[in-house]
Amino acid sequence: MNLARALGVATVALWVGALGRDGFDDWIDRTTLPALTIETGVEVVDRNGALLRSFQTSDDRWRLTTSIADVDPEFLRLLIRFEDKRFYRHKGVDVLAMLRAVAQAAWNGHVVSGGSTLTMQVARLLEESGTGSWAGKLRQIRLATALERQLSKDQILSLYLARAPYGGNLEGLRAASLAYYQKEPHRLTPSQIALLIALPQSPEARRPDRFPKRAAQARDRVLERLVASGALPAETVIGQRLAATRRDFKALAPHAADRLHSTGGGQLIRTTLDAELQTAMEQLAAKAVADGGRHLSVAIVVADHGSGEILSSVGSANYANDRRGGFIDMTQARRSPGSTLKPLIYGMGFDQALIHPETLISDRPLQFGSYAPQNFDGEFRGDIRVREALQLSLNLPVVSVLDRLGPANLIAKLRQAGLSPQLAGDKAGLAIALGGLGLSLAELVQIYAAIAQPDAPKRLAVTQAEIVPLPPVISKKASWYLGDILKGVPRPNLASGKDIAFKTGTSYGHRDAWAIGYDGRYVIGVWMGRADGTPVPGAFGGELAAPLLFQAFDRVAGQSNPLAAPPRDALLVGNAALPLPLQRFTSRTERRGVAQDHPKVAFPPNGARVALRGGAVTVQIRDGVAPFTWLQDGAPVLTNSWTRQADLTPAGRGYVQVRVIDAHGRAAGTTIFAE
Secondary structure: OOHHHHHHHHHHHHHHHHOOHHHHHHHHHOOOOOOOOOOOOOEEEOOOOOEEEEOOOOOOOEEOOOOHHHOOHHHHHHHHHHHOOOOOOOOOOOHHHHHHHHHHHHHHOOOOOOOOOHHHHHHHHHHOOOOOOHHHHHHHHHHHHHHHHHOOHHHHHHHHHHHOEOOOOEEOHHHHHHHHHOOOOOOOOHHHHHHHHHHHHOOOOOOOOOOHHHHHHHHHHHHHHHHHOOOOOOOOOOOOOOOOOOOOOOEOOHHHHHHHHHOOOOOEEEOOOOHHHHHHHHHHHHHHHOOOOOOEEEEEEEEEOOOOEEEEEEOOOOOOOOOOOOOOOOOOOOEOOOOOOHHHHHHHHHHOOOOOOOOEEEEOOOOEOOEOOOOOOOOOOEEEEHHHHHHOOOHHHHHHHHHHHOHHHHHHHHHHOOOOOEOOOOOOOHHHHHOOOEEOHHHHHHHHHHHHOOOOOEOOEOOHHHOOEOOOOOOHHHHHHHHHHHOOOOOOOOOOOOOOEEEEEEOHHHOEEEEEEEOOOEEEEEEEEEOOOOOOOOOOHHHHHHHHHHHHHHHHOOOOOOOOOOOOOOOOOOHHHOOHHHHEOOOHHHHHOOOOOOOEEEEOOOOOEEOOEOOEEEEEEEOOOOOEEEEEOOEEEEEEEOOOEEEEOOOOOEEEEEEEEOOOOOEEEEEEEEO
16 A cells, blocks of 8 residues: 555545534445355364364365354454454444554555554455555445444454455465464464464465465564564564465365265264374374285274264275275275175074084085085085184085075175175075175174174264164174174284174185274274275285274274173083084085985095004094994994094004994994004
């Protein structure tokens, strides 16, 4: 503002003062106010109101909702002291300040201080008008006076805080504080306050990211004036290094925020996420893939299975990393779940009284029509307890159980739990027990939450509105059986000793590594692989994902959350004390073989010479119906046996006659030479 303009401002001020009171009031009352509301960016906040992610407005501005309550009171005090010390006393125009500005300009030949009040600055911002003409200044005076008549001082101050320009596409104090200092304007240092006061006066010329020297000089001038006026103590540090630099806005849980924003959740979207925990999980995810090749990705979901609240959702290790497919939300991508559905299948078997954790089940080659599954290691273990079959993640036993249950019933159970399984064909086959369908990480976590919370499962969600009750998936008894089994699964080295039930899984071709687990309160799921679905050589759920699962539990729960105690109807006995139908599981293939298949000695063959190992020789049979009676040289040595093998102990070197009788009285025998 030059001297002529300053004199013009004084003329306008005197002219306004000379107007008749009634005429002036009428002139002000007829003022047409511009729109006082303006578009602000959508904000996604956590359970405590902390900002997770903000979005730009439709005109690509960073403009966030701001109120006096959001701002450090010291900033407000110093802003008013510097810009408009009679703010709470004038009615929009400070005539004394205008006259002072004109006098100083006349005496010095250049502008020393401005005469605009904060209300006049708000008027200029509302109309996006300049101050280069008398008409423009007169309009600001008129609008400022009208604003004072219709708004409170706090409302006017809030308009300034929301609209003041801070350089580039930053508008409003909150946007500036978050961009330059990466924090909300709740608590600011004197140096930070001074820069944020100085910037709106010349936002482009003083941008600290482009002109740090000018920004520092402007900040120091503000500090010097505030110290000189007594608003700040004399020992206030002036001339320190400029710490402000513009950075990208925080984008915690970017995938979940994108999803919520796209569904039109309003200007302020409140989530169940925890910003502190989300930060910890994102850091853990980034660390997990750092040494795993440039294409490896990871996803993590943490939820409270009692409340249904998702506390953390990590869709990838790095949202902006295209090589890792970081923009793809892998919590929602459907992939083969590997072995992770085995607990649900056994749980259904518990509920239908087909099996018990101590039930003996056969792990031997079986043919299910044209389907002949194999164990992961290619070996077979004969008769084994259901507990051990699940802990070792054996394939043949679980397929046998699903064959009795029916694959369609498993799909119905998944849909009952709110899942949408993706099937390769119209009909589900037995291969779904081993991962032959598509499910997302979020869906698998949902299933394990329903197992952990059998009485009142809930749909897991990131907003309270989406959390709804679900029908029970399994009984409380089956839930306890599973928890008791899964907490005994071998853990990775250095894993915590907390009471955690978990299961790992690896999809065909090492494309997906999974680990899902729960304790008495939380359920956590981890997926690792490549977003494009190509194999990750050597990737196993137990080696890749399981250590990450336990690290996540360490960050979630500072203390152990024990699993539930056994319910009253849980049967806590060994195999021999079980009811006869539960002592041994009979597969559908075995049941079909009752009528025609007599027992046969599978090993060793008749007449074979067999070396004693530890004084014993192992004999195996196939077919027949349990329980079996084993005889050695005509004397019974094992009765009511549900196993298909026995360790016999000959008296010494020589021939041994072995005979086996099944439940229907059918017999098989062999003679071997022990040496």
